[in-house]
Amino acid sequence: MGRYKVIKRRMAKRDDEYWRRIAGEYVLGTLRGRARRRFERLRERDAYYCNMADEWESRLGPLAESLPETDPPPEVWARISLRIDAPKTGAGLWDRLVFWRGFGLAAAALAASLLIFVAVGQLSGPPDSTLRRVAILTDKSKSASWLITVMGDGRRMNVTALQPVTVPKDRSLELWLITIPGETPRSLGLMPRAGRRMLTVPREVARLWPRATVLAITLEPAGGWKPGTKTGPALYTGPIGAVPRNN
Amino acid sequence: MLIAAAAKEDRAAFARLYQASAGKLFSVCLSILGSRALAEEALQDAYVNVWRNAGSFDPAKGTAMTWLITVARYRALSLRRNSGREIPADIEAKFADLSDPAPGPLAEAMRGSEAAALRNCLEELEGQPREAILLAYFRGLTHQELASHMSVPLGTVKSWIRRSLSRLKGCLDHGPVQGD
Numbered sequence: 001m002g003r004y005k006v007i008k009r010r011m012a013k014r015d016d017e018y019w020r021r022i023a024g025e026y027v028l029g030t031l032r033g034r035a036r037r038r039f040e041r042l043r044e045r046d047a048y049y050c051n052m053a054d055e056w057e058s059r060l061g062p063l064a065e066s067l068p069e070t071d072p073p074p075e076v077w078a079r080i081s082l083r084i085d086a087p088k089t090g091a092g093l094w095d096r097l098v099f100w101r102g103f104g105l106a107a108a109a110l111a112a113s114l115l116i117f118v119a120v121g122q123l124s125g126p127p128d129s130t131l132r133r134v135a136i137l138t139d140k141s142k143s144a145s146w147l148i149t150v151m152g153d154g155r156r157m158n159v160t161a162l163q164p165v166t167v168p169k170d171r172s173l174e175l176w177l178i179t180i181p182g183e184t185p186r187s188l189g190l191m192p193r194a195g196r197r198m199l200t201v202p203r204e205v206a207r208l209w210p211r212a213t214v215l216a217i218t219l220e221p222a223g224g225w226k227p228g229t230k231t232g233p234a235l236y237t238g239p240i241g242a243v244p245r246n247n
Numbered sequence: 248m249l250i251a252a253a254a255k256e257d258r259a260a261f262a263r264l265y266q267a268s269a270g271k272l273f274s275v276c277l278s279i280l281g282s283r284a285l286a287e288e289a290l291q292d293a294y295v296n297v298w299r300n301a302g303s304f305d306p307a308k309g310t311a312m313t314w315l316i317t318v319a320r321y322r323a324l325s326l327r328r329n330s331g332r333e334i335p336a337d338i339e340a341k342f343a344d345l346s347d348p349a350p351g352p353l354a355e356a357m358r359g360s361e362a363a364a365l366r367n368c369l370e371e372l373e374g375q376p377r378e379a380i381l382l383a384y385f386r387g388l389t390h391q392e393l394a395s396h397m398s399v400p401l402g403t404v405k406s407w408i409r410r411s412l413s414r415l416k417g418c419l420d421h422g423p424v425q426g427d
Contacts, residue, residue: 024412029324030383061313062362069270076287084298
């Protein structure tokens with residue numbers, strides 16, 4: 001009770017030095033528990049406390065800005081989208097994704113990644129952009145790294161990096177289509193180093209889509225694999241899922 | 248600008264805001280929570296708060312990034328308390344980079360003029376009080392955790408923090424104390 005009276009008195013007196021310290025500890029994070037919640041409420045209601053906290057936020061802010069960036073996994077954005085979506089669009093997004101639930105190991109990751117696409121409106125496109133096949137390629141730690149979508153007649157595909165990719169300057173990433181064990185993998189071309197790109201698939205390779213089972217990305221010398229040599233290590237792999245044509 | 252757009256519930260702008268800032272905010276959350284799962288949760292909550300409260304962002308008070316970082320840090324601090332997490336064993340190793348007063352990653356990252364001023368003022372502090380400030384800020388350590396982590400009495404930590412904050416304010420407002 002004594003403590004509460006002291007705080008009351010300090011509030012009444014607007015003891016600048018005291019409140020500046022409390023605001024500083026609030027922003028620093030060492031003000032915890034009830035004291036933190038109490039200051040939070042004061043801050044919301046009263047410009048005096050709000051200004052004190054604002055000042056400390058600008059003073060200490062550059063510290064956090066100095067941290068390097070770490071890309072969060074794509075599911076985070078998907079979940080944020082779901083939470084901020086008004087019910088009208090939220091239902092629509094899920095409806096479009098329900099058909100994914102039927103197949104594949106990576107259905108959840110797939111749905112999440114697709115949601116990003118749908119959410120940012122990238123699925124609309126030129127003629128015959130109907131989605132036919134999808135693959136999520138994961139790295140050794142099973143973390144989703146690339147989203148690959150195949151459109152229309154199989155000649156067009158989009159590759160999207162889901163994480164930052166580091167490739168040495170003198171190397172290239174090459175994408176391979178794998179059908180059945182024993183059959184030679186076919187190159188689908190070189191991958192971008194970041195971001196999203198549309199690749200055109202050679203006609204004779206596009207014919208193989210119905211039998212394709214896995215996509216893989218290998219690390220090759222700059223410019224890609226040289227015939228007659230062994231391919232480099234497979235850095236990313238993932239099964240290919242076909243999209244049912246029911247809608 | 249992006250935050251203004253978010254305030255008007257512009258989804259595409261909000262997606263751009265996320266793309267431009269999520270990497271930094273995720274680092275902030277990871278640093279405090281030390282677990283990817285919890286950091287993802289904090290990050291989600293932070294952006295949902297940003298979406299709902301974008302209107303409360305006041306450009307006159309600071310940069311958008313400062314505001315976003317603040318939202319994420321407070322959310323992470325709150326989750327950290329609730330999760331009753333232990334201090335990770337590798338805290339010193341990871342932290343060495345940040346407390347190192349010699350030119351290093353911190354110096355390199357803090358190139359902006361405000362950042363440079365803050366860095367200079369942090370260097371004015373003595374080693375242990377500075378470490379306490381940085382551990383509290385980046386790792387979300389409480390007074391009690393700082394005391395046991397740094398093996399000093401609680402009262403010492405409290406006075407370090409109190410004096411360091413006051414010195415930082417003085418230094419940032421008036422420049423570092425010159426002379427010897």
